[in-house]
Amino acid sequence: METLITLALLLPLAGFTFLAFFGTRLPEPWPGVIATTTAGLSFVLALIAGLDVIGGGTERLTVTWFEWLPALGVEASFLYDPLSVLMTLVVTGVGSLIHAYSIGYMHGDERYGRFFAYMNLFLFSMLTLVTGSNFAVLFVGWELVGLSSYLLISFWFERPTAAAAGKKAFVVNRIGDVGFLVALMLIFNTFGTLAFDAVFGEAPAALGTGLATGITLMLLLGAAGKSAQLPLYVWLPDAMEGPTPVSALIHAATMVTAGVYMVARTGILFELAPVSAGVVATVGAATALFAATIAVAQFDIKRVLAYSTISQLGYMFMGVGAAAHVAGVFHLMTHAFFKALLFLGAGSVIHGMAGQQDMRKMGGLARVMPWTFATMAVAWLAISGIPPFAGFWSKDEILAVVFGRGGGWTVLWAIGLFTALLTAFYMTRMMWMTFGGKARWDDGVHPHESPRVMVVPLAVLGVLSVVGGLINTPFKPTLEHFLEPAFEAFHVHLAHPPEGATPWVLAFVSIAAGLIGIAAATARYRSRVPDEERGAWKLLNRGYYVDDAYAAAFVVGGGAAARWAAASFDQKGIDGAVNGVARLTGAVARRLRPLQTGFVRSYAVAVLVGTVGLLAWFMTRGGF
Amino acid sequence: MDLTVTPGWYMALASVLFVIGGAGLLLRRNALVMFMSVELMLNAVNLTFVAAGRELNVLDGQISVFFVMVVAAAEVVVGLAIIVAVFRRRATASVDELAELKG
Numbered sequence: 001m002e003t004l005i006t007l008a009l010l011l012p013l014a015g016f017t018f019l020a021f022f023g024t025r026l027p028e029p030w031p032g033v034i035a036t037t038t039a040g041l042s043f044v045l046a047l048i049a050g051l052d053v054i055g056g057g058t059e060r061l062t063v064t065w066f067e068w069l070p071a072l073g074v075e076a077s078f079l080y081d082p083l084s085v086l087m088t089l090v091v092t093g094v095g096s097l098i099h100a101y102s103i104g105y106m107h108g109d110e111r112y113g114r115f116f117a118y119m120n121l122f123l124f125s126m127l128t129l130v131t132g133s134n135f136a137v138l139f140v141g142w143e144l145v146g147l148s149s150y151l152l153i154s155f156w157f158e159r160p161t162a163a164a165a166g167k168k169a170f171v172v173n174r175i176g177d178v179g180f181l182v183a184l185m186l187i188f189n190t191f192g193t194l195a196f197d198a199v200f201g202e203a204p205a206a207l208g209t210g211l212a213t214g215i216t217l218m219l220l221l222g223a224a225g226k227s228a229q230l231p232l233y234v235w236l237p238d239a240m241e242g243p244t245p246v247s248a249l250i251h252a253a254t255m256v257t258a259g260v261y262m263v264a265r266t267g268i269l270f271e272l273a274p275v276s277a278g279v280v281a282t283v284g285a286a287t288a289l290f291a292a293t294i295a296v297a298q299f300d301i302k303r304v305l306a307y308s309t310i311s312q313l314g315y316m317f318m319g320v321g322a323a324a325h326v327a328g329v330f331h332l333m334t335h336a337f338f339k340a341l342l343f344l345g346a347g348s349v350i351h352g353m354a355g356q357q358d359m360r361k362m363g364g365l366a367r368v369m370p371w372t373f374a375t376m377a378v379a380w381l382a383i384s385g386i387p388p389f390a391g392f393w394s395k396d397e398i399l400a401v402v403f404g405r406g407g408g409w410t411v412l413w414a415i416g417l418f419t420a421l422l423t424a425f426y427m428t429r430m431m432w433m434t435f436g437g438k439a440r441w442d443d444g445v446h447p448h449e450s451p452r453v454m455v456v457p458l459a460v461l462g463v464l465s466v467v468g469g470l471i472n473t474p475f476k477p478t479l480e481h482f483l484e485p486a487f488e489a490f491h492v493h494l495a496h497p498p499e500g501a502t503p504w505v506l507a508f509v510s511i512a513a514g515l516i517g518i519a520a521a522t523a524r525y526r527s528r529v530p531d532e533e534r535g536a537w538k539l540l541n542r543g544y545y546v547d548d549a550y551a552a553a554f555v556v557g558g559g560a561a562a563r564w565a566a567a568s569f570d571q572k573g574i575d576g577a578v579n580g581v582a583r584l585t586g587a588v589a590r591r592l593r594p595l596q597t598g599f600v601r602s603y604a605v606a607v608l609v610g611t612v613g614l615l616a617w618f619m620t621r622g623g624f
Numbered sequence: 625m626d627l628t629v630t631p632g633w634y635m636a637l638a639s640v641l642f643v644i645g646g647a648g649l650l651l652r653r654n655a656l657v658m659f660m661s662v663e664l665m666l667n668a669v670n671l672t673f674v675a676a677g678r679e680l681n682v683l684d685g686q687i688s689v690f691f692v693m694v695v696a697a698a699e700v701v702v703g704l705a706i707i708v709a710v711f712r713r714r715a716t717a718s719v720d721e722l723a724e725l726k727g
Contacts, residue, residue, distance in 0.1 A: 598726030600658075600719040604649055 023113025053285035176225015183218035227259030244347030247420030284317025356523035393469035424517025634675035
């Protein structure tokens with residue numbers, strides 16, 4: 001079993017290494033085939049190992065490779081418990097499908113081989129992140145996914161916007177990582193170890209509320225950076241500059257959910273710091289609403305989905321903040337299915353429209369792209385919260401738990417409910433503008449259905465978006481039974497939805513919200529594209545001008561400070577010190593040069609005088 | 625009158641030879657003569673070595689002399705070669721005219 005787990009982890013790394021060296025020399029489609037094979041094999045191996053855990057053969061499994069940092073007592077070891085099994089399966093499963101899709105999508109790209117090398121690197125990084133059994137390995141994975149994300153966002157680096165977007169993602173993530181690192185130092189300082197078992201085992205007894213709050217708020221900063229929550233969400237919309245499969249895999253299905261995974265994993269710490277847990281849920285709710293309002297006014301199909309992703313991640317944060325870790329992770333999973341599907345569908349549309357991303361130039365595509373339309377429609381219903389599609393079950397469980405906590409949490413529930421309405425509205429708007437109505441294509445654009453290698457992954461994800469929610473219904477909470485041991489092992493007390501009739505009422509209310517959203521959007525967009533470029537629409541379209549505000553607040557000042565430092569401190573201080581040393585040496589040497597007369601006999605006199613002087617000194621002061 | 629040659633006489637002779645050699649080195653300009661002066665100084669030192677060795681009845685002095693003679697021979701070989709080379713090029717052996725390395 002250990003061998004399987006190790007292999008599942010190392011296969012994508014092997015794929016990356018191979019493709020990094022030989023990927024550019026192989027003709028299309030071989031790099032894609034190799035990368036997809038390693039991803040798929042990794043999924044199969046993880047599934048075999050996971051089935052053992054699911055079947056109850058082994059509750060949890062730790063694989064230790066070697067002692068990594070003996071001074072800190074850190075080992076390179078990996079934990080297989082139900083939570084990491086689920087994450088591994090989602091990452092490799094959805095990852096394999098997206099790898100396969102990319103074989104078609106990246107057709108003809110001049111850096112075809114490099115793309116798949118990066119994709120495999122990402123897969124390895126993400127697996128490290130979700131299976132690490134201590135904070136150090138988790139952090140390594142955390143940084144590696146950041147690196148692969150950066151490489152893939154700026155994959156088409158000839159485009160200045162893509163290069164800038166990659167840089168922005170990297171910088172904003174660093175801000176979050178500072179928080180994460182501080183949290184790790186606090187944890188090590190408190191417990192003297194970074195291993196999950198030891199830290200979570202001792203936490204209830206050893207950790208005071210104040211320190212727990214400090215640690216968890218720092219962790220939250222890290223999670224907010226990686227998972228694009230307020231106020232660090234700004235990099236995700238720009239990350240859409242990357243190829244669409246990258247958006248689907250990294251910026252929708254897997255990497256951005258790392259923050260949710262981390263909060264769920266460290267659940268016990270948040271349980272010891274109720275204030276932080278409240279902050280997590282509040283940040284989640286605020287982000288969900290904020291991003292949803294922006295998504296309503298976007299015209300770029302990928303930006304709609306990007307803001308939608310931020311909004312959905314907000315739901316997950318609400319869930320894990322309310323200690324409904326199973327519900328949060330459940331939504332993570334269903335979201336991975338339907339959001340990956342939406343992105344891949346959008347990619348299929350963009351592919352068919354020869355690169356056009358503006359929905360105002362689309363319309364009427366349902367007829368020419370039937371498969372893309374059908375699969376995206378499934379995802380649309382799933383994200384809008386219509387039963388029995390996947391999104392309904394997970395979103396409703398989160399909302400039910402939040403409502404059940406009572407008190408101030410009811411406000412968060414109301415925000416979540418309104419966000420559900422907005423979600424249904426903007427997704428319906430996107431569907432009508434893209435697939436419905438009349439064709440508004442540019443001249444010379446001839447949309448066509450995508451090749452089979454792209455459509456098949458869409459279909460598989462479509463099926464998952466329909467049935468994926470059924471593994472955790474109130475009638476048969478299979479996933480909950482599966483995941484509970486993972487949280488119990490770390491002493492977490494899960495929050496549950498209220499008993500009795502309340503969940504039913506809540507479910508009908510949220511279905512109603514979804515239907516209202518769909519109906520409103522249908523009425524508005526069915527036959528025309530209204531003018532939405534003025535007033536409040538423009539404010540929303542520009543994302544409340546947050547980017548401009550950040551630019552004015554930080555980027556302008558930071559740039560000025562950097563330029564000042566470059567001009568004065570660097571050129572005058574650092575360079576000045578170096579040049580000064582050189583000038584001083586030169587000046588001293590110029591004074592000393594005349595000593596070198598070139599007359600041998602003057603040197604001989606110097607030697608004589610020196611010898612006589614030395615002799616005199618020895619004879620008078622101390623002797624031989 | 626005791627005419628025994630005591631070590632003091634050797635030392636006195638060595639001193640005289642050393643000073644003559646030193647004066648020659650400082651005052652003469654011909655490189656060849658300067659070399660001869662250096663040899664004179666070295667041999668003055670050799671004289672003190674053997675005299676002291678004999679007086680103290682140890683071999684160290686004589687051994688040191690052999691070292692000095694070997695090194696001096698080697699030095700003369702290189703030095704004379706340089707002087708010959710310089711003389712061929714410049715037609716002079718005056719060290720005052722060889723001041724290319726003036727600072």
